[in-house]
Amino acid sequence: MEKIKPHTLSGFMELLPAPQQQMERMMQILRQTYSLYGFTALDTPQIEAADVLLAKGGGETEKQIYRFQKGDSDLALRFDLTVPLAKYVALHYSELTFPFRRYQIGKVYRGERAQRGRFREFYQADIDVIGDGQLSIVNEAEIPSIIYRTFTELGLKRFQIRVNNRKILNGFYEMQGLSSVSGDVMRTVDKLDKIGAAKVRACLVDDFSVSEAAADAVLNFISIQGTSAEMLAALEGYRGKNELFDTGLDELKTVVDCVRAFGVPEENFAVDLTIARGLDYYTGTVYETTMLDHPEIGSICSGGRYDNLAEYYTDKQLPGVGISIGLTRLFYVLQEQKMLNDAMNTSPADVIILPMSDDLAPAISLATALRAEGVRTQLYAEQKKFKARISYANKLHIPFAVFLGEDEINAGSATVKDLYLADDLSDAEKAEQEAKGIFKQITLPVSDAVAYVKKRLAENAQQPPILDRGHITEKYNLQQP
Amino acid sequence: MEKIKPHTLSGFMELLPAPQQQMERMMQILRQTYSLYGFTALDTPQIEAADVLLAKGGGETEKQIYRFQKGDSDLALRFDLTVPLAKYVALHYSELTFPFRRYQIGKVYRGERAQRGRFREFYQADIDVIGDGQLSIVNEAEIPSIIYRTFTELGLKRFQIRVNNRKILNGFYEMQGLSSVSGDVMRTVDKLDKIGAAKVRACLVDDFSVSEAAADAVLNFISIQGTSAEMLAALEGYRGKNELFDTGLDELKTVVDCVRAFGVPEENFAVDLTIARGLDYYTGTVYETTMLDHPEIGSICSGGRYDNLAEYYTDKQLPGVGISIGLTRLFYVLQEQKMLNDAMNTSPADVIILPMSDDLAPAISLATALRAEGVRTQLYAEQKKFKARISYANKLHIPFAVFLGEDEINAGSATVKDLYLADDLSDAEKAEQEAKGIFKQITLPVSDAVAYVKKRLAENAQQPPILDRGHITEKYNLQQP
Numbered sequence: 008m009e010k011i012k013p014h015t016l017s018g019f020m021e022l023l024p025a026p027q028q029q030m031e032r033m034m035q036i037l038r039q040t041y042s043l044y045g046f047t048a049l050d051t052p053q054i055e056a057a058d059v060l061l062a063k064g065g066g067e068t069e070k071q072i073y074r075f076q077k078g079d080s081d082l083a084l085r086f087d088l089t090v091p092l093a094k095y096v097a098l099h100y101s102e103l104t105f106p107f108r109r110y111q112i113g114k115v116y117r118g119e120r121a122q123r124g125r126f127r128e129f130y131q132a133d134i135d136v137i138g139d140g141q142l143s144i145v146n147e148a149e150i151p152s153i154i155y156r157t158f159t160e161l162g163l164k165r166f167q168i169r170v171n172n173r174k175i176l177n178g179f180y181e182m183q184g185l186s187s188v189s190g191d192v193m194r195t196v197d198k199l200d201k202i203g204a205a206k207v208r209a210c211l212v213d214d215f216s217v218s219e220a221a222a223d224a225v226l227n228f229i230s231i232q233g234t235s236a237e238m239l240a241a242l243e244g245y246r247g248k249n250e251l252f253d254t255g256l257d258e259l260k261t262v263v264d265c266v267r268a269f270g271v272p273e274e275n276f277a278v279d280l281t282i283a284r285g286l287d288y289y290t291g292t293v294y295e296t297t298m299l300d301h302p303e304i305g306s307i308c309s310g311g312r313y314d315n316l317a318e319y320y321t322d323k324q325l326p327g328v329g330i331s332i333g334l335t336r337l338f339y340v341l342q343e344q345k346m347l348n349d350a351m352n353t354s355p356a357d358v359i360i361l362p363m364s365d366d367l368a369p370a371i372s373l374a375t376a377l378r379a380e381g382v383r384t385q386l387y388a389e390q391k392k393f394k395a396r397i398s399y400a401n402k403l404h405i406p407f408a409v410f411l412g413e414d415e416i417n418a419g420s421a422t423v424k425d426l427y428l429a430d431d432l433s434d435a436e437k438a439e440q441e442a443k444g445i446f447k448q449i450t451l452p453v454s455d456a457v458a459y460v461k462k463r464l465a466e467n468a469q470q471p472p473i474l475d476r477g478h479i480t481e482k483y484n485l486q487q488p
Numbered sequence: 489m490e491k492i493k494p495h496t497l498s499g500f501m502e503l504l505p506a507p508q509q510q511m512e513r514m515m516q517i518l519r520q521t522y523s524l525y526g527f528t529a530l531d532t533p534q535i536e537a538a539d540v541l542l543a544k545g546g547g548e549t550e551k552q553i554y555r556f557q558k559g560d561s562d563l564a565l566r567f568d569l570t571v572p573l574a575k576y577v578a579l580h581y582s583e584l585t586f587p588f589r590r591y592q593i594g595k596v597y598r599g600e601r602a603q604r605g606r607f608r609e610f611y612q613a614d615i616d617v618i619g620d621g622q623l624s625i626v627n628e629a630e631i632p633s634i635i636y637r638t639f640t641e642l643g644l645k646r647f648q649i650r651v652n653n654r655k656i657l658n659g660f661y662e663m664q665g666l667s668s669v670s671g672d673v674m675r676t677v678d679k680l681d682k683i684g685a686a687k688v689r690a691c692l693v694d695d696f697s698v699s700e701a702a703a704d705a706v707l708n709f710i711s712i713q714g715t716s717a718e719m720l721a722a723l724e725g726y727r728g729k730n731e732l733f734d735t736g737l738d739e740l741k742t743v744v745d746c747v748r749a750f751g752v753p754e755e756n757f758a759v760d761l762t763i764a765r766g767l768d769y770y771t772g773t774v775y776e777t778t779m780l781d782h783p784e785i786g787s788i789c790s791g792g793r794y795d796n797l798a799e800y801y802t803d804k805q806l807p808g809v810g811i812s813i814g815l816t817r818l819f820y821v822l823q824e825q826k827m828l829n830d831a832m833n834t835s836p837a838d839v840i841i842l843p844m845s846d847d848l849a850p851a852i853s854l855a856t857a858l859r860a861e862g863v864r865t866q867l868y869a870e871q872k873k874f875k876a877r878i879s880y881a882n883k884l885h886i887p888f889a890v891f892l893g894e895d896e897i898n899a900g901s902a903t904v905k906d907l908y909l910a911d912d913l914s915d916a917e918k919a920e921q922e923a924k925g926i927f928k929q930i931t932l933p934v935s936d937a938v939a940y941v942k943k944r945l946a947e948n949a950q951q952p953p954i955l956d957r958g959h960i961t962e963k964y965n966l967q968q969p
Contacts, residue, residue: 011543013579013801016561019533021576023583024590031529043859045866047836048512052500052609053534053595054554062492073535075556077599080497095502098494102504104883106870108836109505114534118558128533138870145848145869156859268852320494355528355589367626371749378524378637385526388626389587389619402585 018119018127020335025353025404030338032351032472033161034112037132037332040157041110044149046134049109051091053116057081059094062319071117084116088133089316089329096137097320105139106146112334124343126335135329137316142326144258147292147312148265150330154296154308155271157332162348162471165299166307168271169279172259173289173311176280178252179228179245183221191215193283196229200281204230229280235263238278255291262292290314294330304340308332341473348474354404356385357464361396363412370411373421376457382464400426406467407460421456424448425463499600499608501816506885509834511819513953514642515593518613518813521638522591525630527615530590532572534597538562540575543800552598565597569614569812570797577618578801586620587627593815605824607816616810618797623807628773628793629743631811632757633750635777635789638813643829643952646780647788649752650760653740654770654792657761659733660709660726664702672696674764677710681762685711710761716744719759736772743773771795775811785821789813822954829955835885837866838945842877844893851892854902854934861942881907887948888941902937905929906944 015021022030038048057074060083073084085091088111096103112132119125134153136146151168158166180189195210202210204226211217211225231241242256259278266276284293291312298304310330317325341347358377362370370386377384385405387396400408410422428447432440437447444462451459496502503511519529538555541564554565566572569592577584593613600606615634617627632649639647661670676691683691685707692698692706712722723737740759747757765774772793779785791811798806822828839858843851851867858865866886868877881889891903909928913921918928925943932940 008799010802011539011800013540013575013798014537015575015579016533016535016537016563019535021532023580024528024530024588027529027531030531042836042864043862045837045840045864047505048508049505050508050511051502052497054497054500054597054609056495056497058492059494073556073558075554077554082497094494094496098496099504104880107505108866116535128535141870143869143871145867149867265848265852268849270856317494318489319492321491355523356526359526367746368749371746375751381524383523383526385589386626386630388624389622390624399585 016127017121018125020126020128020339024355026338026342026347028353028355029347029351029472030334033334033338034130034132036160036472037112037157037334038110040153040160041132041134043156044108044134044153046108046110049092049095049111050113051085051088051095051111053084053114054082055085055091055094057083059320060085060090063090071119073116073118085113086117087115088113088131088331089135092133092135092137093317093325094320096325097317097323100321100323105137106142107137108134109137110134124336124339126339129333129335132332132334133329135316135327137325137327140324140326142328144261144291145265147258147328148262149269150292150294150310150328151262151266151276152269152271154294154330155269155275158296158308160471162473162475163298164475167275167277167297167299168308169277169282169295169297170259170262171279171282171293172255172262173283173291173293174251174255175242175259176255176283178249178255181251182245182249183224185217185221185225188215188217190287192217192225196225196281197283199229231280234273235266235276235278238280239263258291284309284311288313292328298340301340301344307337307340346473346475348470348472350474351470351472352404352406352467354406355383356403356405357383358407358409358460359385359387359396359400359403359405360409360411361387361393363410364416366416369416373409373411373453373457376453377460380457380461382457382461397426406464409456409460415450419453420450421453422448422450423456423460497608498602499606501607501610501820505836506834507819507823507828509836510828510832510953511815513832514815514819515611515613517641517953518593518638518815519591521634521641522613522615524637525589525615525634527589527591530573530576530592531594532566532569532576532592534565534595535563536566536572536575538564540801541566541571544571552600554597554599566594567598568596569594569612570616570810573614573616573618574798574806575801577806578798578804581802581804586618587623588618589615590618591615605817605820607820610814610816613813613815614810616797616808618806618808621805621807623809625739625742625772626746628739628809629746630750631773631775631791631809632743632747633752635775635811636750636752636756639777639789641952643954643956644779645956648756648758648778648780649789650758650763650776650778651740651743652760652763652774653736653743654764654772654774655732655736656723656740657736657764659730659736662732663726663730664705666698666702666706669696669698673698673706677706677762678764680710712761715754716747716757716759719761720744739772765790765792769794773809779821782821782825788818788821827954827956829951829953831955832951832953833885833887833948835887836864837884837886838864839888839890839941840866840868840877840881840884840886841890841892842868842874844891845897847897850897854890854892854938857934857938858941861938863938863942863945878907887945890937890941896931900934901931902934903929903931904937904941 061069068086072086075082114128115131116128118127154168180186185192195207199207208222208226211222231238239260246253282293282295289311293311294309295306296308297306308330312328314326316327360370360374374384374386406427408424408426415421425447549567553567556563595609596612597609599608635649661667666673676688680688689703689707692703712719720741727734763774763776770792774792775790776787777789778787789811793809795807797808841851841855855865855867887908889905889907896902906928
């Protein structure tokens with residue numbers, strides 16, 4: 008038969024089993040963490056009517072979208088999870104209870120130019136809180152603690168959550184008479200890290216006709232740095248000149264207070280006046296999260312407060328706050344940076360049972376007993392030599408093999424072999440391990456063997472999917488890594 | 489602003505939050521159960537190159553497929569999880585270890601005519617074991633126990649796993665000299681339930697030129713019924729006439745023996761000689777699973793043994809065995825039949841904290857303590873009247889509210905209110921509940937309040953997503969419901 012060459016499309020991530028297990032563990036941690044904060048899971052179609060998806064229209068989005076006809080229908084694949092959420096909330100408005108807290112982890116599609124580290128199909132992991140007409144600032148204030156817990160549970164240590172408040176920025180620009188060019192100013196300021204203060208100043212004055220005085224004021228303003236407390240104190244100096252600014256400052260103060268009350272360490276959090284995010288969308292607190300040792304990657308978790316989620320579908324005023332993790336890209340970066348934790352158990356099973364007799368009943372009983380205790384068990388019954396069986400288990404990194412030979416079956420026992428522990432331990436090392444209850448090989452009554460395996464696995468179950476070798480030190484410049 | 493009418497495409501399931509929680513729970517149970525049997529998670533792209541996806545070509549599939557151009561690429565959405573698995577195994581052959589056991593739960597797409605209960609986007613939940621060149625019959629024999637455990641964990645009781653073996657069928661037809669028309673015969677026999685034995689016989693003789701004697705032999709054969717043991721005994725009567733048949737019978741015997749050893753109750757299992765499944769694909773054991781009270785739904789979990797997974801992509805001989813659950817359709821049916829378990833906690837949170845003072849720090853501490861214990865907690869800080877707050881919690885079916893007023897804060901305590909327990913218990917009923925440690929409302933030191941809530945939640949955590957009110961009775965005709 009003529010063969011078709013099997014291939015996977017460029018820009019589409021397809022993982023081998025071991026890294027897939029790490030990805031699955033990451034998604035499981037996200038689901039668990041989001042649930043702990045009272046977010047409910049949502050699942051919307053990957054395909055929507057093109058007119059619904061493109062209600063906002065225009066821009067890069069429309070060029071990148073996967074759009075096609077099926078019968079008479081003009082269809083498109085979703086390019087984010089926010090537009091489907093807006094549709095969902097507008098459509099099911101009367102059946103939902105507000106504030107509506109939902110998380111969604113799902114694939115989205117953008118037909119970008121193929122490029123290393125760029126994906127056309129990728130997971131986003133979003134949370135949003137949607138209010139009906141109004142929404143307390145406390146929702147904005149809780150977000151950094153959710154980001155902190157999420158990344159900590161994943162195993163990341165050296166990251167920083169940066170927040171700003173758009174009301175502070177917009178209020179400040181109003182003070183300086185720069186409201187009409189605030190978008191240009193923010194885009195220019197955003198280049199500070201790349202082009203430096205002098206060029207930013209020149210650009211403001213030359214390209215956008217900002218007065219010299221106002222340009223200095225802008226540069227002074229965005230150079231405010233320090234701990235959250237220091238920054239709040241510095242911002243107090245601007246109070247009383249603009250109502251919007253004052254509201255933003257009050258909000259930022261609430262956010263900083265809550266972050267502290269939630270126990271987010273000072274090292275993992277900063278106020279950063281240079282952050283603006285989506286210019287015509289966010290209206291309050293905005294968030295970015297950076298890996299301190301990899302600033303080149305940009306933000307790995309971003310979002311903010313918006314006033315009008317579903318304005319293209321409904322007259323209802325639906326303010327909200329949300330964040331999004333680009334999971335596929337994050338996973339790719341972690342893989343590139345060798346930050347995935349090899350010590351995490353990525354095997355398909357915890358135990359492989361190797362029956363050594365023709366009668367499978369004892370092996371089946373043992374498998375059933377192990378599974379009843381939650382131990383992932385593979386019953387290996389292929390007709391292979393002993394060495395090939397062990398080699399199979401080793402290739403899959405299965406931690407324990409259990410042998411059931413005639414002797415074991417007659418005695419009602421099982422032999423458990425630890426496939427991770429080195430074969431060539433000295434007698435002293437062996438004794439040391441055995442004092443800790445760790446045996447290279449041990450024969451036990453069946454029920455004790457099950458308990459032994461369960462206990463040993465529990466000791467090693469807490470490995471996070473990410474291994475961050477960095478440690479936060481006080482010496483590290485946390486404000487500007 | 490002009491509005492776009494928000495809508496979801498017909499044939500695409502989009503659930504409200506409460507049923508979505510039930511769906512999520514079902515998927516979680518599937519992931520857990522499949523993992524317990526040593527299957528590893530896989531995730532392949534939803535989009536593949538059209539030539540790869542349609543390698544087999546032809547038939548209904550090609551008409552139903554979502555196929556479109558993007559740039560120069562001819563793309564298509566996957567219509568099942570088997571073709572992507574075949575591609576994956578052929579593509580990554582040298583990096584995989586065989587037997588390769590994988591599960592995948594993912595959405596697939598078929599542009600069927602829109603129809604009640606038919607979906608164009610739906611989840612399949614598949615497991616497969618793929619061998620390299622060979623694969624032990626024990627893999628086939630283990631499948632019914634996986635099906636049994638999966639549905640039992642989901643909460644289903646009245647279901648029956650039916651197995652047959654294609655070698656038995658093909659061997660039998662060889663014996664009767666019917667090999668050349670075996671496909672037609674099997675398709676006709678498949679209509680037995682609908683048209684009855686007389687019409688099946690007439691159809692065999694008139695339409696397919698089967699001799700009267702052979703037609704009688706066929707009808708005799710498929711009328712073999714009884715317990716697994718009785719059926720094996722009856723089939724022994726045909727032994728020695730055809731090698732293929734004898735192999736199939738040996739295999740079936742192994743399957744039946746294993747099913748018993750795995751502890752699958754006799755009521756949930758049957759040998760059924762009328763099952764054939766995909767005629768040109770399966771070559772050994774085949775499976776169907778039916779809901780005994782809803783035979784009209786057809787099989788909810790099907791599959792079988794095949795010899796050549798990836799023949800369109802590779803010369804490697806890759807035999808396997810797999811089953812698939814059509815999850816979206818199953819969920820739809822369960823919803824229609826009112827078999828989703830209302831007693832399952834579908835709330836987005838287990839506890840809602842209602843702070844009654846301006847200082848949020850105590851509420852934040854309490855939320856952190858509850859979350860540290862794995863209790864899903866929402867901090868509710870909207871400026872609403874007390875009644876509106878409780879109404880919010882009730883609408884979401886949140887089981888517990890915790891109040892933190894000035895008194896509680898000063899005393900380091902918290903007041904826990906049980907929102908499920910009736911308000912109007914008599915004194916006697918109240919005393920009875922309290923003797924069991926259940927209080928409508930109780931004020932406790934904060935750490936005790938956390939422990940109390942955790943304990944109460946644990947008591948109610950075991951509700952499965954499906955509530956099967958039926959009970960298997962001996963009186964019920966299990967063979968022909």
